[in-house]
Amino acid sequence: xxxxxxxxxxxxxxxxxxxxxxxxxxxxxxxxxxxxxxxxxxxxxxxxxxxxxxxxxxxxxxxxxxxxxxx
Amino acid sequence: xxxxxxxxxxxxxxxxxxxxxxxxxxxxxxxxxxxxxxxxxxxxxxxxxxxxxxxxxxxxxxxxxxxxxxxxxxxxxxxxxxxxxxxxxxxxxxxxxxxxxxxxxxxxxxxxxxxxxxxxxxxxxxxxxxxxxxxxxxxxxxxxxxxxxxxxxxxxxxxxxxxxxxxxxxxxxxxxxxxxxxxxxxxxxxxxxxxxxxxxxxxxxxxxxxxxxxxxxxxxxxxxxxxxxxxxxxxxxxxxxxxxxxxxxxxxxxxxxxxxxxxxxxxxxxxxxxxxxxxxxxxxxxxxxxxxxxxxxxxxxxxxxxxxxxxxxxxxxxxxxxx
Numbered sequence: 001x002x003x004x005x006x007x008x009x010x011x012x013x014x015x016x017x018x019x020x021x022x023x024x025x026x027x028x029x030x031x032x033x034x035x036x037x038x039x040x041x042x043x044x045x046x047x048x049x050x051x052x053x054x055x056x057x058x059x060x061x062x063x064x065x066x067x068x069x070x071x
Numbered sequence: 072x073x074x075x076x077x078x079x080x081x082x083x084x085x086x087x088x089x090x091x092x093x094x095x096x097x098x099x100x101x102x103x104x105x106x107x108x109x110x111x112x113x114x115x116x117x118x119x120x121x122x123x124x125x126x127x128x129x130x131x132x133x134x135x136x137x138x139x140x141x142x143x144x145x146x147x148x149x150x151x152x153x154x155x156x157x158x159x160x161x162x163x164x165x166x167x168x169x170x171x172x173x174x175x176x177x178x179x180x181x182x183x184x185x186x187x188x189x190x191x192x193x194x195x196x197x198x199x200x201x202x203x204x205x206x207x208x209x210x211x212x213x214x215x216x217x218x219x220x221x222x223x224x225x226x227x228x229x230x231x232x233x234x235x236x237x238x239x240x241x242x243x244x245x246x247x248x249x250x251x252x253x254x255x256x257x258x259x260x261x262x263x264x265x266x267x268x269x270x271x272x273x274x275x276x277x278x279x280x281x282x283x284x285x286x287x288x289x290x291x292x293x294x295x296x297x298x299x300x301x302x303x304x305x306x307x308x309x310x311x312x313x314x315x316x317x318x319x320x321x322x323x324x325x326x327x328x329x330x331x332x333x334x335x336x337x338x339x340x341x342x343x344x345x346x347x348x349x350x351x352x353x354x355x356x357x358x359x360x361x362x363x364x365x366x367x368x369x370x371x372x373x374x375x376x377x378x379x380x381x382x383x384x385x386x387x388x389x390x391x392x393x394x
Contacts, residue, residue: 004232006351006354006355007232007308007311007351009354010347010350010351010354011312011347013347013350014346039358040361040365041358041359041361041362041365042354042358042361044357044361044364044365045354045357045358045360045361046354048357048361048388048390049350049353049354049357049389049390052350052353053350053353053354058349061349062289062290064389064390065282065285065286065289065290066286066290066291
């Protein structure tokens with residue numbers, strides 16, 4: 001089955017604590033060193049959710065999701 | 072307030088149309104359902120997007136409202152139809168029954184928007200522009216019908232990320248792209264610019280549907296999509312992460328979830344969460360939102376002028392409500 005860059009990124013985030021730490025400190029350089037080639041929109045998305053995705057901070061995320069999606 | 076002005080536009084049309092009192096009762100109930108959806112404090116895209124684009128492109132107020140009414144009608148018909156097929160009609164619809172609601176939904180989705188476009192002639196919108204709007208509407212409705220058709224068979228037919236994105240593009244992607252494209256067309260913008268407005272709306276639609284599908288899994292218990300056997304992004308992502316016994320257990324739970332087994336649904340959500348499906352889905356939704364921001368900056372370089380649309384895009388950000 002095919003995967004995409006974001007999928008590989010989440011796999012790496014889930015498995016590699018050092019990667020998470022480094023990415024929180026310097027996102028662009030860490031992604032570059034690890035060979036992740038993100039589009040402009042993908043990089044902006046990761047940057048916007050850096051704390052939630054790389055730092056594992058999910059506080060408020062689920063309630064906001066419910067609120068924004070209107071479900 | 073914005074809903075009342077659009078409701079007035081629709082009421083005028085329905086008053087002129089006349090017809091069976093019970094049919095009018097149904098239509099009034101349907102638009103009352105739309106009014107409840109519009110009442111929240113988050114942006115209501117079917118109404119707020121065409122109104123905001125009309126404001127940014129300086130479309131005269133009455134044609135702008137007619138366009139918003141047509142977009143609202145498309146959304147309402149599609150939403151009602153979706154609720155019938157997903158068995159999600161609430162008790163207020165029981166007096167009509169699902170077959171009548173289906174028929175009414177299809178009329179609201181396909182006939183009413185064309186009738187609203189016809190009324191643009193009252194405000195000196197030329198025949199060529201109205202014809203172009205009708206063609207755009209028909210093409211988008213065709214795409215949405217294909218998307219819905221695919222969605223109804225998603226348990227078997229949606230297996231990969233690519234299948235899922237195609238499905239989304241046909242449903243909400245095509246729908247919101249229509250709202251943006253038609254608003255730009257009405258404003259008389261040149262063809263290349265209309266294509267960018269189309270892509271802008273498509274990106275918003277994709278982002279919102281991704282968030283809605285993700286919310287259904289992680290914030291709505293028990294998930295309607297799991298019970299209905301739908302294959303949405305968090306599920307596809309998790310199926311690609313798991314191997315061996317874990318994969319077999321997950322697949323077995325997906326089958327059990329369709330029999331309303333709440334323990335299976337709970338296990339599915341836990342597994343998806345531990346695999347990173349929430350983070351993945353949120354990132355994918357944000358990529359489309361970022362694309363919409365980038366396209367808007369290209370379409371309207373002046374920051375002050377684009378602010379109504381910027382507010383709308385910020386209003387659908389998951390980060391917008393965090394303290």
